Amino acid sequence: MRVAPLAGTGRRWVRGALAPLVDFLLPSACIACGSRIAGGGLVCAPCRGRLRPPPAPRCARCDYPAGTGDRPGRPCLECLEWPEALGPARAAVALRPPADVLVHGLKYEGWRELAPLMAQLMERRLATLLDDLEEHVITYVPTSAAHRRRRGYDQAELLARALSARTGLAFAHLLARRRQKRTQVSLHPQQRMANVRDAFSLRPGAGQPADGGDVLLVDDVLTTGATARAAAETLARAGVGRVVLVTFARALPR
Ligand SMILES: [Zn+2]
Ligand SMILES: [Zn+2]
Numbered sequence: 001m002r003v004a005p006l007a008g009t010g011r012r013w014v015r016g017a018l019a020p021l022v023d024f025l026l027p028s029a030c031i032a033c034g035s036r037i038a039g040g041g042l043v044c045a046p047c048r049g050r051l052r053p054p055p056a057p058r059c060a061r062c063d064y065p066a067g068t069g070d071r072p073g074r075p076c077l078e079c080l081e082w083p084e085a086l087g088p089a090r091a092a093v094a095l096r097p098p099a100d101v102l103v104h105g106l107k108y109e110g111w112r113e114l115a116p117l118m119a120q121l122m123e124r125r126l127a128t129l130l131d132d133l134e135e136h137v138i139t140y141v142p143t144s145a146a147h148r149r150r151r152g153y154d155q156a157e158l159l160a161r162a163l164s165a166r167t168g169l170a171f172a173h174l175l176a177r178r179r180q181k182r183t184q185v186s187l188h189p190q191q192r193m194a195n196v197r198d199a200f201s202l203r204p205g206a207g208q209p210a211d212g213g214d215v216l217l218v219d220d221v222l223t224t225g226a227t228a229r230a231a232a233e234t235l236a237r238a239g240v241g242r243v244v245l246v247t248f249a250r251a252l253p254r
Contacts, residue, residue, distance in 0.1 A: 028040045033046075043152050052093060053091070054091055054252060059078060061079050062225070064079070085242060092128055097254065102114055106118065110151070115155075116162045118162070122246050122247075134169075136213075137161060139171070159248060174238075177199055195226070196226050202234065213241060214240065217246070218247070219245070220247060221247065222247040228247075
């Protein structure tokens with residue numbers, strides 16, 4: 001059974017004066033494995049160690065591990081149909097335990113405090129690209145209005161804001177989600193594409209990047225890429241130059 005950790009705000013409040021006693025009575029537990037974390041924190045060191053990028057070698061454009069969707073020297077089938085404006089894409093970690101627990105925690109369980117940790121890993125994975133991104137505006141793939149109403153926040157926005165704070169790149173709300181016909185989870189790739197084709201519009205009154213400006217697009221998970229493609233196409237139609245995609249996790253075949 002997982003030990004319920006003391007919620008972040010409460011933990012911070014009591015931590016000041018009574019830290020040693022609180023640590024003894026209410027030790028913080030790792031969100032992923034439930035083990036006690038001495039000195040506090042959300043994810044224990046062994047679980048952090050298991051958060052790893054998708055295995056190399058990877059497609060230089062879409063980050064997909066070679067040998068699963070393509071062969072060396074031949075075009076990568078994963079990003080073959082991506083719009084010209086989209087790419088490169090990078091994912092901080094492969095969507096394998098415990099990354100899946102973090103994604104779920106941020107998206108469905110209200111663990112907003114996870115966003116800075118996840119953004120830290122995204123920044124690390126972007127390291128070699130960051131010099132090229134200086135002029136980029138950071139935006140995010142918005143979740144459905146229903147999800148946002150239910151949770152009170154948008155997980156991708158939290159990641160984008162945390163990444164903006166870490167990198168100094170300016171944050172902007174550029175995209176609005178028009179509607180959510182069906183959840184993407186149970187759909188095949190072709191169905192996913194049709195389901196999200198018209199999902200996005202440019203947010204009215206958004207501080208838009210100058211014509212030809214570039215955008216760093218943030219999402220929590222990259223699965224088939226259908227959602228990211230639709231978002232990138234909307235941005236491209238609005239005059240954005242290049243869209244670089246960064247997600248916390250990348251779904252991979254088992
Ligand atoms: Zn752990
Ligand atoms: Zn690729």
